[in-house]
Amino acid sequence: MGSKADKAVFTVTGITLLTFLIASRVGTIWVLYPNVLIAVALFIYCIRQIDEDALLLSNSSVFGLAMTLTYLPMDWLFSRKARLIFYLRSDFLASVTTPIGIILNWVVFATLAAYCYQRFEMIFRVRFVDESDDSQVGSIGIGVLAATATGIGAAFGSVIIYGLGASHLWVWNAAQVDQMPQIASVPAFVPVSFLLTFLLCPYFFGVVGKAKDASGSRGYQHVGVAGIRCGIFMGALQFFSFLLFYVWK
Template sequence: MCTKTDKAAFAVTGITVLTFLIASRTETIWMLYPNVLIAAILYIYCIRRTDEDTSPLESSLVFGFAATLTYAPMDWLFSRKVGLIFYLRPDFLAHLTTPIGIILNWIVFVTLAAYCYLRLTMIFRTRFASESDTPKIGAMGTAMLAAGVTGIGATVGSHIIYALGESHLWLWNAAQVDRIPQIASVPIFVPLSFLVTFLLCPYLFGVAGGFLREQHVGVAGIRCGIFMGALQFFSFLLFYVWK
């Protein structure tokens, strides 16, 4: 059953893609702020005004903030020191950090991915439940299935967003490492890092009733940020050494 929160998540996803499409055409980073505002309004409305269970959304928001705040210093390293990515349209604190508008949109992205995983886990658990005491698919199985769908969605979504912003909002491979394979001007290890990271959602969050102990969503978010940053950095380093 599609809840009001699900509909809000779908709306935020569509608006986000549209926002980056417009931003890439107008080549202005300020277009990213309305997307964050709309997402915040919809999320707050769902949490405060709906009578349904909003715990997946609340947990996803904590996860999104934790993952983004953990990853942001690594992105500063990538952009300022390593030359993995160069931002073409600075906003606030241009010489100190990644553009604030992009960081805020990262929170939106990661929140959507986490919400997708948590909701799919709930849906699959209900879908594959049986009348007997033994479900058709165990807790680990439903978590892995949800992680697979989430990983694929995060891979496709991240590639679309990064491809839209390429040469308009940022420039990948500013260090000019020739051996990095690309798909639509996006280094292949970028969408792959999203795929691998969100395939590991059962490890990041833990699984109730499984052998992976459940983690606080904040801890799960920190794990996500560290793992994604490390995966991108070592992938880049591998190609850099081979250049």
């Protein structure tokens, strides 16, 4: 994992963690924008390189944008109606429930997750699958391994990011739902939903059920459609998880 795209992803991941650590200390949302600018600059630089990893990063960016736009209505429901989360800082558009800086960072998060899944799949395929074995079972198995690694990483990452932002950028459980289990001040259903959502990456990207086409290859779902699928599933999963706690409070 030494390509320019890999290094860019590692760099953006580190800067993102540092950014939210700083935001947790200074309590301002404006510090989130440099992180987005750095991520965009590095991603564009890598995408302009003509290699396979650049294509992965380009596809991941489309996935991240599609997933975020699809998830936004659910976040509006959580923050404006259910009052599950309350944002403490506004930026350019005060009338928008979710600050623009946070939305843009969501795109970065989703892009990183999608890239990790596709990169893990490439690595596991080279390591565990014989080139002569092109069966669908082998493809699904590799997809599941990659999705498991990505889901675990996304779950831990959600606890860290949402935990750092708590009480400075947002407040969880503003509706005061009783007996809501938490992990480091983050509702437990948040990392669980990230884990379960990215475990379904083989479905989102179309690995499951894909037959060979005329050229003999097994195509993938368009990354934009994959992002929409992912956003819908994550939003629905979080909604029903919250509803379960709310009804039983």
